[in-house]
Amino acid sequence: MRVVVCIKQVPDTTEVKINPETNTLMREGVASIVNPFDEFAIEEGIRIKEKHGGETIALTMGPPQAEDVLKTALAMGCDKAYLISDRAFAGSDTLATALTISAAIRKIEENDGPVDLVICGKQAIDGDTGQVGPGIAVRLNMPPLTYVSKVREINPEQKYIIVERLMERGKEVVKSTLPALLTVVKDINTPRYPSLFEIKKAAKKPMIKLTFNDLGLREDQTGLKGSPTWVNKIFSPELKSVSGEIFQGEPEECVKKLAERLLELTKGVSL
Amino acid sequence: MSYLKIDKDLCVGCGVCVDACPQSALYMKDDKVEVNDKCNLCGACVGVCPVNALSIPREEKKSDLSDYKGVWVITEHDGKKPVNVTFELIGEAVKLASKRNTYVGAVLLGNNVSFMADDLFAYGADKVFLCESPVLEHYRTEPYSEVVVEMVKQFKPEIILSGATTQGRDLAGCVATKLETGLTADCTGLEICPETGNLLQTRPAFGGNIMATILCPNTRPQMSTVRPKVFPVPPKTDKKGEIVNFSFDFSKINIRTEVIEYLPFEEKISLADAEIIVSGGRGLGKPENFEMLKELADTLGAALGASRAAVDAGWISYEHQVGQTGKTVRPKIYIACGISGSVQHMAGMKHSDIIIAINKDPEAPIFKISNYGIVGDLNVIVPLLAKELKKHLAS
Numbered sequence: 001m002r003v004v005v006c007i008k009q010v011p012d013t014t015e016v017k018i019n020p021e022t023n024t025l026m027r028e029g030v031a032s033i034v035n036p037f038d039e040f041a042i043e044e045g046i047r048i049k050e051k052h053g054g055e056t057i058a059l060t061m062g063p064p065q066a067e068d069v070l071k072t073a074l075a076m077g078c079d080k081a082y083l084i085s086d087r088a089f090a091g092s093d094t095l096a097t098a099l100t101i102s103a104a105i106r107k108i109e110e111n112d113g114p115v116d117l118v119i120c121g122k123q124a125i126d127g128d129t130g131q132v133g134p135g136i137a138v139r140l141n142m143p144p145l146t147y148v149s150k151v152r153e154i155n156p157e158q159k160y161i162i163v164e165r166l167m168e169r170g171k172e173v174v175k176s177t178l179p180a181l182l183t184v185v186k187d188i189n190t191p192r193y194p195s196l197f198e199i200k201k202a203a204k205k206p207m208i209k210l211t212f213n214d215l216g217l218r219e220d221q222t223g224l225k226g227s228p229t230w231v232n233k234i235f236s237p238e239l240k241s242v243s244g245e246i247f248q249g250e251p252e253e254c255v256k257k258l259a260e261r262l263l264e265l266t267k268g269v270s271l
Numbered sequence: 272m273s274y275l276k277i278d279k280d281l282c283v284g285c286g287v288c289v290d291a292c293p294q295s296a297l298y299m300k301d302d303k304v305e306v307n308d309k310c311n312l313c314g315a316c317v318g319v320c321p322v323n324a325l326s327i328p329r330e331e332k333k334s335d336l337s338d339y340k341g342v343w344v345i346t347e348h349d350g351k352k353p354v355n356v357t358f359e360l361i362g363e364a365v366k367l368a369s370k371r372n373t374y375v376g377a378v379l380l381g382n383n384v385s386f387m388a389d390d391l392f393a394y395g396a397d398k399v400f401l402c403e404s405p406v407l408e409h410y411r412t413e414p415y416s417e418v419v420v421e422m423v424k425q426f427k428p429e430i431i432l433s434g435a436t437t438q439g440r441d442l443a444g445c446v447a448t449k450l451e452t453g454l455t456a457d458c459t460g461l462e463i464c465p466e467t468g469n470l471l472q473t474r475p476a477f478g479g480n481i482m483a484t485i486l487c488p489n490t491r492p493q494m495s496t497v498r499p500k501v502f503p504v505p506p507k508t509d510k511k512g513e514i515v516n517f518s519f520d521f522s523k524i525n526i527r528t529e530v531i532e533y534l535p536f537e538e539k540i541s542l543a544d545a546e547i548i549v550s551g552g553r554g555l556g557k558p559e560n561f562e563m564l565k566e567l568a569d570t571l572g573a574a575l576g577a578s579r580a581a582v583d584a585g586w587i588s589y590e591h592q593v594g595q596t597g598k599t600v601r602p603k604i605y606i607a608c609g610i611s612g613s614v615q616h617m618a619g620m621k622h623s624d625i626i627i628a629i630n631k632d633p634e635a636p637i638f639k640i641s642n643y644g645i646v647g648d649l650n651v652i653v654p655l656l657a658k659e660l661k662k663h664l665a666s
Contacts, residue, residue, distance in 0.1 A: 011293060011477075049655060061296070063309055091273055091312030091327070094456075126477060128292075128596055129456035134444030136411070138437055143527045144412050146441045162531065167437045170535035174410075179526040186589065224273035224329065228453030233484040234291070234318030234476065237614055244626075246644040248633065251652055254645040258627070259659040261643055265604055265625055266547070266571065 001156050003107055003117045005045040006136065007038035007073060009066040010126040034069045039076075040184045040257075043191040044151065045119050046077040052156050054116075055079040057108060061089060061101055067207065074202035075194035082108060088212040091188030098135025100222055102214040105140060111208075116156065116251035118181040122147055122194045130183070137181035145176055149187040154178075161236025273327065275316070276304050281324035288316035288325060293477060315477065339429035339491040343376040343400075345442065346391060347420065347434050353387055356434035358394040360497060362505030363461055364432055365395040369397055369471070370463040376400055376428060380415055381417055382408040385514070392512040394505055400426065402517040409530040410438050416445040423450060426515075428492050430470055433460075435496035441539040447494050453487030454494040457595065458578050459501055459618055468648070470495070475595045475618050482614075498599040499543060500622070542574045542591065547604045550576030550620070551586075552608020554630060554649060558586035563650075564608060567657040570664065577621075578610045594619035608649050612637030629653065 012031045034042075037142045045056040058073035060066050061084040070081035092100060109115055118140070123130035130146070137144035149166040152173070159178040164171045166185050194202070212222065220226060245261070247254035276448045284302035287299045296310035304324070314503040317325045342364040359379070377396040379387060381403060402418050419442065423431070431446075433439040435457045459482075460473035469486050470493040476483035487493040542548065549568040551561055561575070568575045569618035577591040593600055595615040605623035610616060612628075612635055620626070621640055628637040628644040629652050638644050645652050 031532055058421070063311065065309075087308065090310065091314075094444075094454065095448065095451065106644050116525060123596075125596070127456075128475070131404070131447070131454055131456055134441055135448040138416075138448040144441065144445065145528070146351050146412075147437050164534075170533055172530055173532040173534070175529050180527075211317040224327065228451070228487050228490040229455055230329070230486045230488065231314035231318070231476075231483050232471070232486045234315050235484075236483050237482045237617075239601050242626075242640060242642055244638070244642045244644060246628075246633070246641070248646040251645075251647050251655055254647060255652060255655040257658050258643055258645055259656060259663065262571075262604070262656075262660065263663055 001046055001052045001116045001154070002113055003045040003054065003056045003119060003238040004108060004115050005038070005041050005056060005058050005073065005078065006036045006118065006120045006133075007042065007058060007060050007069050008061065008103055008121075008124045009033070009062050009069040010035045010124055030069065032065070034072050035121055035124045035126075037123060037184070037186065038069075039121075040186050040188050041119040041121045042073050042076050042078065043189045044182075044184055045117075046192075047155060047189065048117065048151070049077075049079075051062040052154060053111070053185055057082065057112065059101065059104060059108070060084070061097065061104070070207060071202060072194070074205045074207075075199040076192055077194075077198065078205075079178060080112070080205060082210055083207065084210045084215075088219065089223050091227060092222065093227035093229045094129055094131040094135060095228055096222050096226035098132045099139055099226065100215065100217065101132065102136045102139035103217050104210050105136070107214055114179070116159075116160070116179050118142065118179070120181070120183045122183045122185050133181060133183035140179075140181070142179050142181045143176045144181050144183070145174060146183045148182045148184045151182075151188070169264070273312055273329075275310050275312060276305055276326045276328055277306060278302050278324045278326075281322045283322055283324075285321065287319050287321065288537055291315045291319045291439060292432060303513055306426050318483075334489055336429070336491050339427045340371075340373045341376050341426065341428040342371065342430040343378055343428040343432070343492070344396070345431065345433040345439065346377050346379045346387065347436060347438055348379075348381060348384065348387060350381065350384070353390060354434070354436075356439075356497070356499040358437065359390070359499065359502040359614060360395045360432045361391065361396055361435065363497070363502045365505065366428075367430060367461060367463055371429070371468065373429070374398060376426070378419060378422060380407050380418055388512075388514050390474070391512050393507045395508075395510065396512055398513045398515055400515045400517055404519065404521060406521045406526070409533075410442075411526065411530065412441055412445055413440055413524065413526045413528060416449060417524050418517070419446050420449045421519060422517055423492060430491045431494045433494070433496050434449075434513075435498045439496050443496050450492070450494060452494060454496070455485045455487070456496050458495045458497050461495060469493070475615055500599045500601045503601075533659045542576055542593065542598050542600060544608055545574035545600070545602050547571050547573035547606070548576045548593070548602045548620075548623075549573045549606045549608065550578065551581055551608050551611060552578035552610030552616075553580035553584070554611070555586065556609070558584075560650070561587050563653050567606070567653055567660075570657050570660050573604075573606070573636040576605075578613070578616050607637050607641075608653055610637055611635040612640070
């Protein structure tokens with residue numbers, strides 16, 4: 001099995017604060033991390049290799065410093081890493097990103113051999129779109145299996161996979177041929193912490209850089225030019241302030257007043 | 272190559288863009304802004320510049336898009352009836368279509384599903400594009416996306432809306448890629464630009480901390496996914512419409528997946544359908560305090576919700592999460608306990624009829640959108656409230 005895990009470096013959005021004076025994001029000092037959903041993808045990719053043999057390759061697209069997330073993936077147990085980085089890719093939306101990543105996976109196939117499985121996190125926490133995974137699948141002509149919460153069975157000889165998909169009101173069990181693309185949710189596993197030994201070992205693993213010229217794409221297919229969607233405006237949402245009744249002071253008094261209102265409101269609501 | 276253009280004559284050196292840049296690519300030099308090579312053209316700075324000194328020059332493609340007409344909604348259903356988000360989107364499509372002087376189309380795929388067309392008309396669809404086949408019995412990405420792509424090529428809609436559900440996101444992502452057009456996820460607002468006629472798609476961006484309006488000016492259709500409950504279900508009427516039967520030759524495509532089994536979850540009070548929600552955030556301080564909230568929730572017959580902070584801290588499972596990355600809810604009453612009200616949380620609950628906040632910080636943003644609130648220690652307030660309510664509800 002040759003597995004490619006697609007990961008993304010994201011700002012730790014839980015740390016982002018809004019500057020109340022200018023109403024803009026304050027980014028200073030916000031750490032960059034591996035997109036949390038991608039850690040489950042890395043872990044699953046490594047587990048599949050450990051069970052079925054083969055290799056697991058980590059892939060990311062981003063600025064040069066995105067190399068850091070590949071180092072994490074290598075330390076967790078990936079065998080090799082590819083960094084797609086080029087100014088030509090700046091401004092990519094999900095369509096251009098998926099095309100660029102799929103071209104890189106084709107390049108990996110040229111270098112290393114056929115890919116049986118591509119694994120992505122279900123979405124990145126900065127964009128929250130979940131669109132890149134299905135986009136890569138379409139470009140590579142692989143069936144997309146999204147929101148996977150469990151890999152039940154992989155049969156590398158007969159080339160099929162059976163997964164459970166987490167839907168709103170239940171789980172769906174799906175069988176697909178290989179190669180295929182999975183996007184995974186956090187129920188799928190518990191990602192491991194790399195040991196110091198693994199971190200040291202990771203420094204010796206191959207890290208390959210891919211640029212625009214390696215991918216065989218046209219300039220108008222990538223970056224800003226290859227992106228049909230544009231960010232037109234960024235703004236802090238205006239809250240429709242309501243002049244509510246806010247109680248302060250003695251807890252007992254406050255609770256009494258709130259309970260009165262609440263009991264009035266819940267008339268007609270089936271309790 | 273594309274680049275960020277800085278008009279130094281206009282720049283007043285206020286530095287707002289420097290704070291706004293997610294990449295730390297902007298810095299001040301001689302009281303003017305400069306950009307380094309970390310810039311990935313995300314556009315966050317362009318919108319915040321008070322003097323319009325920043326821009327990302329784009330080539331205007333001169334493509335004729337006038338053939339594209341109609342606002343479409345992809346119907347999601349369980350085999351028995353369309354799910355509510357479909358009706359919510361039809362309601363929104365009616366508004367968009369009237370501004371564009373065009374029709375509302377509903378795409379209906381499945382096996383023996385034509386009876387659902389009446390409902391789609393009743394909520395506002397003018398036409399139903401129907402494709403029925405045993406192959407379409409269960410939703411599967413490959414046959415569904417191929418049919419929708421063929422329909423789009425033939426009928427050329429200018430806008431396609433789909434629920435931001437597991438199915439809707441899966442389908443829309445594949446369809447947009449096959450059509451090589453733009454797709455905007457999880458929109459919370461849709462408008463038509465009065466000047467250009469383009470769809471203005473508003474969504475929380477950068478981790479849900481700020482809003483962005485996204486355009487897809489040069490390709491059609493313009494595609495958006497929208498979370499359930501972002502828009503209300505429109506009133507049902509006795510409107511009728513036209514069914515457009517669409518036949519598709521499934522032998523020409525390779526379908527590589529099969530649904531072996533479906534395991535429904537046990538029925539419980541679903542967050543999305545609850546009339547009252549009691550929700551807890553970081554202010555709870557520890558996981559055990561959700562027990563206290565649960566008591567209040569049980570007293571009211573309410574579902575239990577949580578903020579992203581509480582879920583990320585591991586205090587409660589993800590299925591309880593309300594907000595941009597959790598569920599969008601519009602209950603009759605939403606009680607937020609120890610939730611300060613981040614943009615991404617409020618994006619998921621601000622449409623609740625009545626919002627009640629309990630928080631120790633009187634400056635917490637949540638109070639701004641609350642109809643009622645108590646400033647105080649929730650460890651004291653919540654048990655007192657549960658007790659007080661029990662007293663009255665028992666009598």
